[in-house]
Amino acid sequence: MPGAGESGEWDHHYLVYDTGRWEDWERHATLDAIEQVIPHSEEIDFMVLSHADRDHIGGASEILGAYQVGKIIRPGKKATAFQDDLVIWEAADQAIRAEGAEVLDLSEQDVPAGTRFQFGETTLTLVSGFSVPPEEWGELQPAHSRNSPSIVIRLDFAGRSVLLTGDAIGCEHYEIDECDQTIASEKYMLDNAGSVSIKSDVIVAPHHGSISSSSPEFIASVAPEWVIFPSGHRYELPRTAAVERYIRAGVLPSRILGTDRGDHEGPKEWPQGRIEGCADVPFDDHIDIVITTEGDLAVGYSQPNPPPELSCNRMQDILNFHQATGNIATGGQPTVEQLTEIADAGYSLVLNLAMHDSDNAIPEEGNVIASLGMSYVHIPVPFEAPTSRHLQRFFRVMESFDGEKVFVHCAVNARVSAFMHRYLMLKKGATAGQATSPLLERWLPHMEEVWKAVLELELDEIEE
Numbered sequence: 006m007p008g009a010g011e012s013g014e015w016d017h018h019y020l021v022y023d024t025g026r027w028e029d030w031e032r033h034a035t036l037d038a039i040e041q042v043i044p045h046s047e048e049i050d051f052m053v054l055s056h057a058d059r060d061h062i063g064g065a066s067e068i069l070g071a072y073q074v075g076k077i078i079r080p081g082k083k084a085t086a087f088q089d090d091l092v093i094w095e096a097a098d099q100a101i102r103a104e105g106a107e108v109l110d111l112s113e114q115d116v117p118a119g120t121r122f123q124f125g126e127t128t129l130t131l132v133s134g135f136s137v138p139p140e141e142w143g144e145l146q147p148a149h150s151r152n153s154p155s156i157v158i159r160l161d162f163a164g165r166s167v168l169l170t171g172d173a174i175g176c177e178h179y180e181i182d183e184c185d186q187t188i189a190s191e192k193y194m195l196d197n198a199g200s201v202s203i204k205s206d207v208i209v210a211p212h213h214g215s216i217s218s219s220s221p222e223f224i225a226s227v228a229p230e231w232v233i234f235p236s237g238h239r240y241e242l243p244r245t246a247a248v249e250r251y252i253r254a255g256v257l258p259s260r261i262l263g264t265d266r267g268d269h270e271g272p273k274e275w276p277q278g279r280i281e282g283c284a285d286v287p288f289d290d291h292i293d294i295v296i297t298t299e300g301d302l303a304v305g306y307s308q309p310n311p312p313p314e315l316s317c318n319r320m321q322d323i324l325n326f327h328q329a330t331g332n333i334a335t336g337g338q339p340t341v342e343q344l345t346e347i348a349d350a351g352y353s354l355v356l357n358l359a360m361h362d363s364d365n366a367i368p369e370e371g372n373v374i375a376s377l378g379m380s381y382v383h384i385p386v387p388f389e390a391p392t393s394r395h396l397q398r399f400f401r402v403m404e405s406f407d408g409e410k411v412f413v414h415c416a417v418n419a420r421v422s423a424f425m426h427r428y429l430m431l432k433k434g435a436t437a438g439q440a441t442s443p444l445l446e447r448w449l450p451h452m453e454e455v456w457k458a459v460l461e462l463e464l465d466e467i468e469e
């Protein structure tokens with residue numbers, strides 16, 4: 006965020022709007038991305054935490070630990086939807102209190118729409134932002150109540166403007182494409198637009214491109230030239246129905262950018278740039294918005310044409326695939342072709358917890374893996390009788406490959422999910438929520454007693 010200083014020389018101002026990301030706990034990726042732009046010797050002038058969801062405040066405590074921050078604006082409301090949100094919220098809250106920054110906490114003070122913050126020649130205007138949804142917005146479903154208070158900021162420089170919208174909400178439904186009536190945050194912004202303009206050259210689209218945001222009326226009032234969707238490999242975002250609302254409003258498809266290039270999640274996701282069978286690789290689609298002092302605007306990817314092997318994760322198709330950390334991926338039994346994809350993705354070890362005679366086992370799996378240049382370790386764990394000895398061996402192998410890329414599989418990823426839960430919590434400091442997997446969550450309600458006992462093992466019982 007530049008501003009021309011009075012002497013005519015450049016001075017620098019830095020705004021951080023939201024700090025990602027729910028799966029960031031071992032990757033430090035948001036901090037890494039900020040470090041590419043902001044030297045540690047510089048102060049972050051203004052940090053905006055749009056709302057309490059962990060995909061928006063995940064990296065806040067790390068960033069506050071690494072940088073001096075001048076001013077912070079936050080909703081101040083605790084996230085209560087998931088236990089993990091609360092853990093991350095507490096970490097962010099503690100870091101904010103320790104920072105000594107000027108804090109505008111919307112649960113303690115009202116910051117009215119139209120409030121301006123000046124940094125050099127750049128103006129930031131609060132367009133919407135609450136601790137909880139105002140009563141006039143009426144009864145909202147729980148997800149809307151969490152998301153709709155999001156702090157929305159408009160940045161103005163040299164006659165150009167960028168609208169940063171967090172998870173602002175504008176439509177009732179998550180699964181119905183039509184949005185005839187604008188509600189909640191977007192209605193509030195529309196009603197206020199006479200005094201607090203939302204007209205912007207660039208919009209970072211609300212709520213990752215969900216159809217519960219970006220109502221046609223709201224888009225018409227913003228009238229953007231460029232649209233950026235902050236989306237990843239989840240929930241089939243951005244939705245085609247949401248993107249089409251922008252195209253119908255006159256935005257050129259070539260001026261619609263997203264942070265999930267190549268992603269192929271399913272039929273509802275906007276297909277532009279899709280690569281068949283490809284899952285988005287996080288953090289490889291940085292987008293630059295450049296405004297010159299003359300008011301010229303350029304928007305584009307930092308890396309316009311990434312090589313597909315770097316931007317496309319094909320391992321996603323492995324049965325019950327789950328990326329547990331940046332380095333550890335898990336799944337059910339991969340096919341020979343999928344083992345090749347694992348090798349191509351740079352993995353050094355395949356660790357197998359299935360029995361030799363499991364239904365989908367590959368004969369000679371060890372030889373196939375060796376021929377692909379990876380190491381192979383097999384710890385057969387009988388499904389009826391997992392023991393602390395199996396976990397002990399598992400922990401030792403994982404530790405000896407610590408820092409390298411490891412793929413762990415069994416037959417369907419059940420054994421692995423339970424073992425990984427213990428490993429991540431006992432050895433990697435993960436919370437229960439970070440250490441879980443979708444398969445483990447489905448399994449828990451009807452889990453066998455022997456496996457419940459595995460999930461209760463403590464470190465001294467495993468490492469004795």
Ligand SMILES: [Zn+2]
Binds near residue numbers: 171
């Ligand atoms: Zn979000």
